[in-house]
Structure formats: C-alpha cells, structure tokens
Amino acid sequence: xxxxxxxxxxxxxxVIIGVMILTFILLxxxxxxxxxxxxxxxxxxxxxxxxxxxxxxxxxxxxxxxLYMKQLLQGxxxxxxxxxxxxxxxxAQRLPRDALLLGLSTLLALIVGVPxxxxxxxxxxxxxxxxxxxxxxxxxxxxxxxxxxLLIALLCVQFHVFQPNFPGGITSVGxxxxxxxxxxxxxxxxxxxxxxxFSQYARSTAIQVLASDYIRVARAKxxxxxxVLTRHVLRNSLLPVITLLGLSLPGIVAxxxxxxxxxxxxxxxxxxxxxxxxxxxxxxxxxxxxxxxxTVIGNLMADIAYGIMDPRIxxxxx
Amino acid sequence: xxxxxxxxxxxxxxxxxxLAAACGSVGAKVGGGGSAVSxxxxxxxxxxxxxxxxxxxxxxxxxxxxxxxxxxxxLTMGLWPSLVYSGDGGKSIVNPQESLFSSLTYSxxxxxxxxxxxxxxxxxGTAITSRDFTFTYNLLKVNYKNWIDYTQGLFPTDxxxxxTPNAHTVVLDLNRSYNPAFYTDDVLSTIVLxxxxxxxxxxxxxxxxxxxxxxxxxxAVYTFLQKQGGDMGTFDSNPxxxxxxxxxxxxxxxxxxxxxxxxxxxYSGPDKPVISEAIWTPFTTDTAEMNTLRSNTSIDxxxxxxxxxxxxxxxxxxGYTVADLPTAGVAEIVPNLYNPTNGPMLRQLYIRQVLxxxxxxxxxxxxxxxxxxxPGNGPVSVLYGKQWDSPLEKAGGPYPYxxxxxIALLKAHGWKVVPGGVSTCAHAGTGTGDCGTGVSAxxxxxxxxxxxxxxxxxxxxxxxxxxxxxxxxVKIVLKAExxxxxVATTATCNASSHPASTCAWQLQDYGYNPxxxxxxxxxxxxxDGYGNYGGYSSPEENRLIDATEYGSSTSAFFAYExxxxxxxxxxWLPDASFLYVYKKNLAGITPWDPFSGTLNxxxxxxxxxxx
Numbered sequence: 041x042x043x044x045x046x047x048x049x050x051x052x053x054x055v056i057i058g059v060m061i062l063t064f065i066l067l068x069x070x071x072x073x074x075x076x077x078x079x080x081x082x083x084x085x086x087x088x089x090x091x092x093x094x095x096x097x098x099x100x101x102x103x104x105x106x107l108y109m110k111q112l113l114q115g116x117x118x119x120x121x122x123x124x125x126x127x128x129x130x131x132a133q134r135l136p137r138d139a140l141l142l143g144l145s146t147l148l149a150l151i152v153g154v155p156x157x158x159x160x161x162x163x164x165x166x167x168x169x170x171x172x173x174x175x176x177x178x179x180x181x182x183x184x185x186x187x188x189x190l191l192i193a194l195l196c197v198q199f200h201v202f203q204p205n206f207p208g209g210i211t212s213v214g215x216x217x218x219x220x221x222x223x224x225x226x227x228x229x230x231x232x233x234x235x236x237x238f239s240q241y242a243r244s245t246a247i248q249v250l251a252s253d254y255i256r257v258a259r260a261k262x263x264x265x266x267x268v269l270t271r272h273v274l275r276n277s278l279l280p281v282i283t284l285l286g287l288s289l290p291g292i293v294a295x296x297x298x299x300x301x302x303x304x305x306x307x308x309x310x311x312x313x314x315x316x317x318x319x320x321x322x323x324x325x326x327x328x329x330x331x332x333x334x335t336v337i338g339n340l341m342a343d344i345a346y347g348i349m350d351p352r353i354x355x356x357x358x
Numbered sequence: 359x360x361x362x363x364x365x366x367x368x369x370x371x372x373x374x375x376x377l378a379a380a381c382g383s384v385g386a387k388v389g390g391g392g393s394a395v396s397x398x399x400x401x402x403x404x405x406x407x408x409x410x411x412x413x414x415x416x417x418x419x420x421x422x423x424x425x426x427x428x429x430x431x432x433l434t435m436g437l438w439p440s441l442v443y444s445g446d447g448g449k450s451i452v453n454p455q456e457s458l459f460s461s462l463t464y465s466x467x468x469x470x471x472x473x474x475x476x477x478x479x480x481x482x483g484t485a486i487t488s489r490d491f492t493f494t495y496n497l498l499k500v501n502y503k504n505w506i507d508y509t510q511g512l513f514p515t516d517x518x519x520x521x522t523p524n525a526h527t528v529v530l531d532l533n534r535s536y537n538p539a540f541y542t543d544d545v546l547s548t549i550v551l552x553x554x555x556x557x558x559x560x561x562x563x564x565x566x567x568x569x570x571x572x573x574x575x576x577x578a579v580y581t582f583l584q585k586q587g588g589d590m591g592t593f594d595s596n597p598x599x600x601x602x603x604x605x606x607x608x609x610x611x612x613x614x615x616x617x618x619x620x621x622x623x624x625y626s627g628p629d630k631p632v633i634s635e636a637i638w639t640p641f642t643t644d645t646a647e648m649n650t651l652r653s654n655t656s657i658d659x660x661x662x663x664x665x666x667x668x669x670x671x672x673x674x675x676x677g678y679t680v681a682d683l684p685t686a687g688v689a690e691i692v693p694n695l696y697n698p699t700n701g702p703m704l705r706q707l708y709i710r711q712v713l714x715x716x717x718x719x720x721x722x723x724x725x726x727x728x729x730x731x732x733p734g735n736g737p738v739s740v741l742y743g744k745q746w747d748s749p750l751e752k753a754g755g756p757y758p759y760x761x762x763x764x765i766a767l768l769k770a771h772g773w774k775v776v777p778g779g780v781s782t783c784a785h786a787g788t789g790t791g792d793c794g795t796g797v798s799a800x801x802x803x804x805x806x807x808x809x810x811x812x813x814x815x816x817x818x819x820x821x822x823x824x825x826x827x828x829x830x831x832v833k834i835v836l837k838a839e840x841x842x843x844x845v846a847t848t849a850t851c852n853a854s855s856h857p858a859s860t861c862a863w864q865l866q867d868y869g870y871n872p873x874x875x876x877x878x879x880x881x882x883x884x885x886d887g888y889g890n891y892g893g894y895s896s897p898e899e900n901r902l903i904d905a906t907e908y909g910s911s912t913s914a915f916f917a918y919e920x921x922x923x924x925x926x927x928x929x930w931l932p933d934a935s936f937l938y939v940y941k942k943n944l945a946g947i948t949p950w951d952p953f954s955g956t957l958n959x960x961x962x963x964x965x966x967x968x969x
Contacts, residue, residue: 071846080845124425125415133613
C-alpha cells in the first residue's frame with residue numbers, strides 16, 4: 041500500500057506540473073494584449089510599458105514561466121492584475137466558503153440520493169421507482185439557474201421565508217454559517233442535480249447487487265432484510281458513488297458560477313470566470329493549480345476508498 | 359462596456375423622472391424631480407448602498423499606473439474630495455461651497471493661477487494649508503508616471519513653478535496659457551490634497567519630515583504611501599487613512615468590497631452628514647441585487663439594470679422610488695479609418711454621414727432604453743446645459759434619421775443602392791460623383807460592428823442599427839465580445855500605424871467615453887488623442903480643440919462642437935442613463951451630481967411621517 045501511495049503521489053505531482061505548463065502556454069497563446077485588457081481605456085503606451093515591466097510580461101515566455109515557478113515554490117501565486125491583490129489571498133478567501141457551500145450540497149445530495157437509489161432498486165420496475173426516477177430526471181434536466189429563480193420568486197419574493205442572497209462582506213466560513221438562512225436555497229439548488237446522479241448510480245448498482253448469489257444466500261440464511269440492505273447492498277452500491285465523489289472534488293473547489301451569481305456568493309467560480317474575461321493570468325494559473333490538485337486528490341481518495349470498501353481491489357493491488 | 363466603473367458608480371442625476379409605476383407601465387417619464395419625499399427630516403439612520411461587481415482595492419488617492427480600478431474613487435472621494443469640486447446640484451459647474459478654494463484667479467494671459475484655500479481643517483484639527491498643496495505637487499512631479507490619472511502634458515508636468523506666498527495662497531506658473539474653464543474643470547478637478555503633516559514620511563513608524571522636498575525623498579514617500587494604499591487588510595486601521603478632510607471617514611472595510619463611511623465630525627465644509635452611516639455592500643451580479651430588492655431585505659439604494667425596467671412597478675410596491683441618472687459622456691461607434699479593407703470607405707465623410715443618417719436614434723431611445731437615454735445628437739450630452747450645448751445639438755444634431763438622405767448621398771457618389779440588400783460602388787474614382795479615393799468598383803457597403811457582449815440593451819441597440827442600415831443597402835455584421843477582449847485584441851489605428859493584426863476591426867461600440875466637467879474633445883478627436891482609436895485626423899479639428907483647451911474665447915466651444923458633430927470622427931449614439939432605486943423615505947438623493955465622481959450621502963436623510 042505504501043509503494044502504491046508513493047507511486048500515485050508521484051504521478052499526481054507529474055500531472056499537476058504538466059497541467060501548469062500546459063495552462064501557462066495556452067494562456068499566453070491567447071490573442072490580445074494583457075495590459076490593454078486590464079487597463080482598458082487607460083492603456084496608453086507608457087502605462088502598458090510600466091504594466092509589462094511590473095509583471096515581467098516583457099520577458100521571454102520561458103523566463104516568465106521560470107519566474108512563476110520560482111514564486112510558486114516560495115508559496116507565492118502572484119498578484120492579480122485586475123484585483124491588485126495576492127492570488128493566494130483571493131483563493132484563501134473564497135475556497136473555504138465554496139467548499140462549505142458545495143460540500144454541504146454534495147452531502148445533502150448523498151444523504152438523499154443513495155438511500156433513494158437503493159429504495160428504488162428494492163422496488164425495481166414498480167410505480168414508485170418510475171415516479172422517483174421521473175422526478176429526479178425532470179429536476180436534473182432543468183437548468184439550475186431556473187430552479188434558483190423559481191425558488192427565489194416563491195420563497196423570498198412572494199413569502200419572504202428565506203433571504204435571496206448572502207449579505208455582502210461575509211468573508212469567513214463562520215460568517216456564512218451564522219447567516220444560515222441564506223445558505224438554505226443555494227445548498228438546495230446545488231444538490232438537486234447531484235441527487236439524480238447519486239440515486240441513479242446507486243440504484244443501478246444495487247439492482248445488480250440484489251441479484252447476486254451472495255445476497256440470495258444471505259437472505260436464505262434468514263438475515264433480516266434491513267441488515268442485508270445496510271451491510272451488503274449499501275456497501276457494494278457505494279463504489280460508483282465513490283467515483284462520483286472523487287470526481288466532484290474539483291467541482292467543489294472550482295465553485296459554481298451560476299449559484300454564485302444568483303445568490304450573491306462570491307466564490308471561486310466567479311473569480312475564475314471574471315479573470316478569464318480580463319486576461320488575469322495569475323488568478324487563472326492559481327485557480328487551475330488548485331483545481332488540478334483537487335482533481336488529483338479526488339482520484340487518489342477514490343482509489344484509496346475503493347481499497348477500503350472492496351477487499352478484492354486491495355488484494356489485487358497487493 | 360466602455361463605461362468606466364468610476365463613472366458607473368459615480369453617476370448622479372440631473373433631472374429625475376419618476377416612472378409611471380403604479381400600473382407597471384414604464385413607457386413614459388412623468389415629472390422631472392423623482393418622487394416628492396414628504397415627512398419630517400430625521401437625524402441618523404444607516405443607508406445601505408448596493409454596488410454590483412465593485413471591488414475597491416486602493417485607498418491612497420493617487421493609484422499607480424497598473425491599477426485602473428475605477429471603484430477606488432467611490433471609496434476615497436468622500437474622504438478626500440477633489441480640490442475643485444465638480445458639479446452643483448446637477449448643474450455642470452464648479453461647486454463653490456464644496457471646493458477647497460475660496461478664490462481662483464487666472465492672470466498673465468491665463469498662464470498663472472492664484473488659488474486661495476479656505477480655512478478648512480483636516481480631521482485631526484490641523485489646518486489645511488498651501489504646504490499641503492506643495493506636498494502633493496512635489497510627490498506628483500517626481501512620480502507622475504506612476505499615477506493612473508496623469509494626462510500627458512498636463513498637471514504636474516505643465517507647472518513650471520509653485521509659489522506659496524502665505525499659508526493659504528498657492529500660485530501656479532504654467533508653461534502656457536490655458537482656457538480657464540478647461541483647466542479648472544478638467545485638470546484641477548483631478549487633484550486631491552494630501553496632508554503633509556501626517557503623510558510626509560517613509561515608514562509607518564517613522565517621523566514626519568520634509569522628505570518631499572528632494573527627488574529621492576518624494577520617491578520614497580510616494581512609494582511608501584502607494585504600498586500602504588494597496589494593503590487592503592489595513593485600510594480601516596492604518597492611522598494614515600484616518601486623516602481626511604471630506605465629510606466622511608472610513609468606518610469598516612473588508613476585501614470583499616464591503617465598507618462603510620462614518621461622519622467626519624471635524625468636517626469644515628457646508629454639508630455635514632445627517633445619516634449616521636453609509637454602507638457599501640457588494641453584489642456579484644445585478645441579478646443578485648435585483649432579487650434582494652424584490653425581497654425588500656436590506657438595500658436602501660441600488661441600481662436597476664435597464665433590462666429590468668419592467669420591474670419598476672414591483673419595486674414601487676416594495677417601497678422604492680426609481681430615478682434616472684443621465685451619463686456625463688459621449689456614446690459612439692468608432693469607425694476604423696485605417697482598416698485594410700474598409701478604411702478607404704470610412705475615410706469618406708459622406709460614408710460616415712450615410713451610416714449616421716441610418717441610425718434611428720429616437721427609436722433606440724424610446725424602444726431600447728425606454729426613454730432613459732441622451733439622444734446622442736453630437737459630442738456633448740444635452741444634460742450639460744446651455745453653456746455647453748450648441749443650438750445645432752439642441753435641434754437634433756446635423757444628421758437626424760433619414761434613409762432618403764442616406765440613399766441620395768450614396769447615389770450622388772456613384773453607388774448602386776440596393777435597399778434591403780448590399781449596395782456596391784458603381785463608379786470608382788476620385789471625381790465628383792465617384793465613390794472616392796481607395797474605394798474600388800464593386801466594393802460592397804459591408805461592415806463588421808464589434809460591440810461589448812453581455813448587455814441585453816446593447817444587443818438590442820445594435821440589432822436595431824443593423825436593421826435600419828439595411829434601408830440603404832448597408833450590411834452590418836454584428837459580433838459581440840467581452841469588453842476586455844475587445845480592448846485587448848484591438849488597437850489604435852491611424853495613418854502612421856495600422857498593423858493588420860490589431861487593425862482588422864471596422865466599427866466598434868464598447869460603450870461611452872466619460873467626460874470631466876468640461877466636455878472637451880481633447881484626447882478623443884484630436885490627431886494624437888489617446889482615445890482617438892479610429893485614426894480620425896483633421897487640422898481644423900485640432901485647431902478647434904486647441905482653442906477650447908488653450909484659448910479664451912467663449913465661442914470656441916460651440917465652434918468645436920458643431921464642427922465635430924458634422925465631421926463624424928465617430929458615429930453618435932444615444933447614451934443610456936443609469937437607473938437608481940432608493941427607499942421612498944430616503945430624501946436628498948436628487949438632484950444627483952453626475953460630475954462629482956461619487957455618491958453624496960452627506961446630503962441624504964431619512965424622513966418620518968409628519969409635517
């Protein structure tokens with residue numbers, strides 16, 4: 041297991057460095073002048089020259105990359121061209137809030153989705169299965185911004201049950217939690233699509249598991265249905281869900297542009313989107329690095345979880 | 359969008375119009391002064407202001423050349439207003455009460471300015487003196503290249519000598535004569551005085567000295583102040599920023615863009631704050647802001663996107679009043695006179711006239727902007743008033759919508775006109791009745807119009823232009839791009855420099871150019887103007903602009919304005935207003951001042967029912 045982990049971490053580092061190089065090259069291939077994009081109407085030749093000199097944009101590309109890597113090794117992600125703040129600070133401010141928002145929505149989706157999927161599997165091809173699947177697919181098909189607007193119109197504008205936005209100025213996770221009423225709608229909206237994912241994956245796996253010989257044996261031995269479902273079916277149905285969870289980690293740190301826009305939740309998604317529009321390379325590189333790391337960690341954690349959940353995988357690796 | 363964020367947030371209202379909201383209709387303005395606020399004036403109360411996409415990140419009033427964040431002025435102007443305060447109750451004049459000077463005299467053929475400062479005080483009780491002016495000047499003289507608002511050739515590089523005969527008098531010797539109106543309105547209004555007694559040092563713990571009097575010292579002080587000015591974590595705690603002379607001081611600030619102003623109890627000026635606090639709260643998008651307004655949860659004043667003008671009725675029922683804020687600027691389509699393909703066509707005045715004749719500006723104002731836009735008759739908005747608006751502009755400008763005149767012009771210049779199709783040049787050549795220099799036979803009247811994406815009203819406006827241009831066979835191909843992409847991928851093109859890589863654009867519409875108090879064309883339409891992107895060049899234009907900038911004739915401005923309106927260095931467009939919504943019991947909001955560079959909560963107050 042140690043060798044396996046060492047190998048995987050090594051691969052992960054190689055992937056992250058590869059992502060950084062590729063992103064750096066792609067960003068600098070983008071047409072247009074960075075200084076002009078950032079300075080806008082104030083981009084006189086003199087100011088463009090100062091801008092390029094300040095950020096090293098007048099150096100050869102390889103020199104810029106080496107400078108960036110040197111900064112990176114010192115824990116410095118650079119300064120945002122547009123926001124004029126350290127990128128690490130911008131990310132540190134937004135990432136925990138996004139992790140909370142998307143983590144809670146993923147957790148909610150998991151809590152609702154997996155039991156629902158297993159319940160559907162146990163009622164395979166019955167009316168309740170069809171109705172539940174139809175409901176999830178309908179919600180899954182609806183754009184999340186539409187669901188958000190409908191819920192806001194109903195619960196905020198019409199009945200004033202919840203507030204439609206996060207109050208400006210909340211910079212900490214504690215602040216977000218303190219205003220929990222503002223958290224309800226975005227968590228709910230963000231979880232809707234994931235519920236469909238989790239439930240349908242859990243359902244299809246559970247159907248296969250329920251048809252397995254060892255389940256029949258367990259049932260034949262007289263094991264109560266509840267124990268069969270919780271000890272055998274649930275555990276074995278979780279493997280695809282683990283894959284989904286691993287893949288969702290980069291999404292959790294990447295933020296959710298739509299929800300951030302509609303619910304006034306300044307997070308990584310909007311930060312990345314706005315930096316892409318304004319050629320804010322340091323922010324894009326920093327965000328890509330974080331997302332890359334999250335992708336690698338998500339996959340690694342999924343692999344480890346497979347081994348824990350399924351002894352067969354562990355033995356094959358050994 | 360070309361609208362600078364400074365202007366977007368600083369915009370204020372000249373004439374208000376309440377919307378016909380009771381029935382949800384928004385088609386017509388009624389009245390001219392917003393809703394009348396009745397009730398008894400009360401002291402105190404907090405006003406929460408929504409700012410969309412706002413993120414001030416610099417507090418020192420002189421931001422570096424790499425920082426173009428226009429929201430910074432929203433943060434700082436209430437703390438350190440300009441030496442010359444622009445706008446007075448919506449009028450495009452200098453505000454004598456709010457300005458720091460008590461007199462401003464031009465002499466020696468308008469090349470020497472004598473300024474007497476009012477006996478005002480900094481918030482720590484120290485008198486504002488002429489030494490504060492020399493401190494400011496000394497810093498800028500050495501560091502002007504690293505000041506984002508420096509304009510080539512103007513303050514401080516046009517100052518040859520500064521004298522301070524006494525503690526309240528400053529005499530500026532300039533390197534040439536200037537038009538006093540231009541210099542006062544557009545140059546002195548960019549200067550903010552700095553407190554020498556508190557800021558003339560090179561470290562937080564260091565002692566205040568006269569460091570600014572040497573070049574090295576001025577560099578060190580400016581570097582120190584700029585470094586502190588960018589440290590967002592200490593904006594509300596750094597002792598430097600507690601020394602102000604405006605009506606407000608900074609209460610709280612966090613890097614998300616949330617901040618508050620508290621009354622400066624030692625403010626010497628006339629409008630002392632009535633409310634107890636003004637809070638700026640950030641919103642990620644106007645959608646999020648609109649949801650909050652509709653829920654009536656926390657905003658006392660915010661903006662209303664023109665796309666949401668149909669929400670006026672609902673907002674009224676939620677307790678809000680809506681008012682429009684004309685824009686102090688000029689909206690335009692910039693033609694690239696040096697585009698490799700269409701540049702020769704666009705250099706022909708008659709082609710630009712055809713394009714302008716085919717823009718149905720009144721229709722755009724009424725249908726796209728629901729009446730909330732300047733008609734765009736020429737280079738100066740009608741909001742500027744009689745001293746700036748020439749009779750020609752007031753009468754609708756030289757090129758009112760007229761497809762017939764456009765078709766006649768084309769036929770007179772040898773074009774085969776195909777209404778609804780694409781007209782082509784039938785008689786190439788340079789003689790009378792020919793298409794003109796550089797236009798080849800068979801060349802189609804086809805242009806690509808590049809415009810800022812993401813704004814519905816822009817989409818509608820440019821679709822309307824595309825449609826109306828077809829009446830004379832002018833084919834407009836629309837292409838929408840984000841503002842930053844447009845400015846990054848296009849460049850200024852002119853006779854001396856028009857590389858194909860950055861001059862492929864033909865027509866551009868990315869919003870509007872903001873003006874200072876004096877709506878001068880300097881920088882926009884003169885040959886070497888920094889904002890002259892399309893390469894328009896005319897000796898007569900340069901002469902007329904120079905006359906407004908350096909001459910003293912009061913008729914010079916109208917001469918410049920009329921010539922520019924007729925010559926079409928750009929195509930004139932309607933300039934959309936901003937719509938603001940505010941709580942019905944909040945008074946003093948109107949008339950807005952669109953020129954001061956910020957909101958003015960010092961004149962706001964809440965009312966409660968009563969007489």
